[in-house]
Amino acid sequence: DAGVIQSPRHEVTEMGQEVTLRCKPISGHNSLFWYRQTMMRGLELLIYFNNNVPIDDSGMPEDRFSAKMPNASFSTLKIQPSEPRDSAVYFCASSPGQSNTGELFFGEGSRLTVL
Amino acid sequence: GENVEQHPSTLSVQEGDSAVIKCTYSDSASNYFPWYKQELGKGPQLIIDIRSNVGEKKDQRIAVTLNKTAKHFSLHITETQPEDSAVYFCAAAETSYDKVIFGPGTSLSVIP
Numbered sequence: 001d002a003g004v005i006q007s008p009r010h011e012v013t014e015m016g017q018e019v020t021l022r023c024k025p026i027s028g029h030n031s032l033f034w035y036r037q038t039m040m041r042g043l044e045l046l047i048y049f050n051n052n053v054p055i056d057d058s059g060m061p062e063d064r065f066s067a068k069m070p071n072a073s074f075s076t077l078k079i080q081p082s083e084p085r086d087s088a089v090y091f092c093a094s095s096p097g098q099s100n101t102g103e104l105f106f107g108e109g110s111r112l113t114v115l
Numbered sequence: 116g117e118n119v120e121q122h123p124s125t126l127s128v129q130e131g132d133s134a135v136i137k138c139t140y141s142d143s144a145s146n147y148f149p150w151y152k153q154e155l156g157k158g159p160q161l162i163i164d165i166r167s168n169v170g171e172k173k174d175q176r177i178a179v180t181l182n183k184t185a186k187h188f189s190l191h192i193t194e195t196q197p198e199d200s201a202v203y204f205c206a207a208a209e210t211s212y213d214k215v216i217f218g219p220g221t222s223l224s225v226i227p
Contacts, residue, residue, distance in 0.1 A: 004158075031212065043159070043204060043217040056214055058116075091158050095212065102147055102211025106158025 004107035006092050012113045018080040021110045023092030024073055030097030033104060034067055034077050037089045049075065050097065082114045117142040119207050121218030129226050134192045136221045138205035141186065145207040148181060148188050149215065153202045162203075163190075166211070195225045 005024040013019055025032050033048040047057040052069045060067070064083070069075040079086055089111045093104040118141040128134050140148075146167040151159035165172045165179045165188065172179050176195075181188045192199055205218040 042219040045214055048214050097212055102164060103161045108158055
């Protein structure tokens, strides 16, 4: 399996622009997580889905952030409008779900820079 | 909600020495404690985990201990090698399929 695939790997944009980050989880995994990593705040859980349904979005910073999972093989994290403080590495991770060992499989991340 | 603290934030050891990273958690409902290793430019990767019904677990040079009463858990790496250099994260969750909350990370450097 190719693992969790994220795109783009790097994104540089200007303040106020819309940003869309994409994730393809490992086939057969039932849970999907979006994390944000910064030096100041470490790895923060933004939202997670189980069987394509959002279970907990309490980590989403504000209304500018939204996430969707239209099917089992695709998820997006959108920021609109983007701000410089959104600059971070955004990770998507998937997990087999309730029958599993608990391991999260992370993608390589999308590094976002908002100027 | 759960809060995970981790110490030290940076750790430098000589090759062959041991490294110990300590974590505390706040939510007594947490029962699953994984440890992840993150190499530069990559996503975190699970290296070992422990559940609340076990006090200690070993896998080759890595061991984890858990004290549920004190809400402490630790990672021990023996005979460190340069390839152990990375950022290590402890984490906690209620179950192995619940949301995982990470500690702030420890940057480990192993000096050859």
